Amino acid sequence: MVGCFALFLSLRCFSCIMSISYLKSRFLIFFDFDETIVDETSDDIVVQAAPGQNLPGWLKDTYQPGRYNEYMQRVLAYLAEQGVTESEIRSIMEKLPATPGMLALFQFLRNRPPQDFEVVLVSDANTFFIESWLRRNGARQLFHRIFTNPATFNKDGRLVMRPFHSHDCPRCPDNMCKQVVVRDYVARRTQERGRPYQRVFYVGDGANDFCPALALGPRDVAFPRRDFPMHRLITETHEAMPGEFKAVTVPWASGEDVVQRLRKLVAE
Structure with a gap:
């Protein structure tokens, strides 16, 4: 009984330390997922579960620009109708x-002091x-928060996805403006912490x-994947x-490129 109580106290202390570190973090780093963390687009790859690893033409034809989330809801419904399971x-x-290099970047972040x-x-x-x-890749605990479209399996075995939010940004799809997410999160966390971050990073x-x-x-850093749309748009801007895009821009081809720049920045 004493041992269990001691374990309980140690876990509570660890939780308190993590909470304090969370409030005192010097830097905030955002990651995209598709073609940033993983080297594919997950929405495209899930089609491999369809019969013949392809979608019927009538389904593809339902896509409308700016409404990709709604299109994917129909794709997931179709997969369920074809008997594709959660485990598949x-x-x-x-x-x-x-x-390339992303798992090394994650290891670098894990090895840094929690603050x-x-x-x-x-x-x-x-x-x-x-x-x-x-x-599956042992990286879930690295992320303090995940902002994405909610998706759960219903009682019929269908993966039901919903839009993340609504917004008024003309640049972004109807279901998500990442700038709204970033601005709101930074503002809320700055208020909770009582001070701003030294720098904010965005990897996409x-x-x-x-x-x-x-x-x-201007003190923040944008890490666009080299020769991908984010990089091209920053270059064009x-x-x-000139002067419209304020952050320092560091293109990357491998997560190792991001590690090299972060090593320098955290040492300043």
């Missing part, structure tokens, strides 16, 4: 390859896809990662509207 979808997600980095994931994928991959690849990177300040 999880297995596909667990096998997604990590982007260094607060790590957050913001993605237009969904909770089931992301949680499946992170848990896609066009929908450009919008949140616009919210970064620098050329067309």
Whole structure:
């Protein structure tokens, strides 16, 4: 009984230490998921579960620009109708390859003192896809928060996905503006902490990662995947509207590139 009580106290102390570190983190780093953490797009890869690993033409034709979330809801419904199970979808997600150097970047973040980095994931994928991959790769505990479209299996075995939120941003799909997420989170955490972060980092690849990177300040760092849409949009903005994009830009081809820059920044 005494041993159990001691264990309880030690766990509570560990929880308190983590909470204090969470409040005192010097840096905040955001990650996208598809083609940033993993080297594929999870929405595309789940199609491998369909008969013949392909979707019928009538289903593909239902896609409308800006309404991809609604389209994926129909895709998931179709997979359920074809008898695709939860375990089959999880297995596909667990096998997604990590982007080169990304696991090394995660290891770097894990090895830092807990007061260094607060790590957050913001993605237009969904909770089931992301949680499946992170848990399989031992990376779930690294992330303090995950912002993505909620998705759960209903009693009929269908993965039901819902939009994350609504917004008024003309750049982003109807279901998610990552800039709204980033701005709201930074503002709330700054109030909770009683002071701002020393720097905010954003690691991404896609066009929908450009919008949140616009919210970064001149001391912050945007890490766009080299030659992907986020990188191209930042480059075009620098050329067309100098000064509009304020963050330092560090393109990356491997997570190791991000590690090298972070090593320098945390040592300052």
